[in-house]
Amino acid sequence: MSKSKPQYVAGAAMFSSKRDDWATPPALFAELNAEFGFTLDPCCKVATAKCDKFFAIDRGDDGLAESWQGETVFMNPPYGKSVSTWMERAYRAAREEGATVVALVPCSADTGWWHEHVLDAGAEVRFVKGRVRFFQDGRPGGHAPFASAVVIYRPENIGQAPSLGSIVQARKRAA
Numbered sequence: 001m002s003k004s005k006p007q008y009v010a011g012a013a014m015f016s017s018k019r020d021d022w023a024t025p026p027a028l029f030a031e032l033n034a035e036f037g038f039t040l041d042p043c044c045k046v047a048t049a050k051c052d053k054f055f056a057i058d059r060g061d062d063g064l065a066e067s068w069q070g071e072t073v074f075m076n077p078p079y080g081k082s083v084s085t086w087m088e089r090a091y092r093a094a095r096e097e098g099a100t101v102v103a104l105v106p107c108s109a110d111t112g113w114w115h116e117h118v119l120d121a122g123a124e125v126r127f128v129k130g131r132v133r134f135f136q137d138g139r140p141g142g143h144a145p146f147a148s149a150v151v152i153y154r155p156e157n158i159g160q161a162p163s164l165g166s167i168v169q170a171r172k173r174a175a
């Protein structure tokens with residue numbers, strides 16, 4: 001397979017894991033937005049911004065470094081190694097900046113970031129049924145080759161719930 005070819009093929013359409021700018025399907029965003037009423041998209045391009053207030057990489061913004069103070073944030077972070085940094089940023093935003101953050105991420109229950117920044121953070125997790133069809137250049141691409149989850153950080157209960165992850169770790173320590 002040549003370097004320029006997408007890595008994953010799903011049916012007739014394709015999903016390239018090499019790009020980090022797959023956009024949230026409008027219907028999925030609309031459903032969550034109806035529930036939460038988002039005020040900030042911290043990681044996007046100008047063309048894929050989901051809120052009036054946004055931090056876009058192609059405008060020279062760095063959403064990780066900006067304030068999320070008091071915002072209701074919709075975060076579909078760039079996937080790959082940096083997802084851990086974004087999830088840690090989301091956790092800090094809820095704990096220290098009073099932000100509610102709703103993150104659309106791959107279900108990665110075997111990773112360190114899932115255990116540290118989802119389970120041990122006391123975040124709420126909703127598993128998405130089926131595979132998300134992310135958008136590219138305004139059009140739907142192939143179905144993602146991974147399951148997705150919506151992870152919710154609420155300032156009022158962040159870090160408080162003893163998660164299954166921490167219970168398992170505590171049991172391991174006790175054994």
Ligand SMILES: C[S@@+](CC[C@H](N)C(=O)[O-])C[C@H]1O[C@@H](n2cnc3c(N)ncnc32)[C@H](O)[C@@H]1O
Pocket residue numbers: 020021022023024041042043044045048049050055056057061062063064075076077078079
């Ligand atoms: C998975 S896409 C999501 C786009 C959009 N928020 C959405 O939900 O449709 C993540 C986007 O974050 C951008 N990005 C990466 N690092 C960033 C940074 N430090 N600040 C702002 N945006 C960033 C990427 O270029 C990419 O366009």
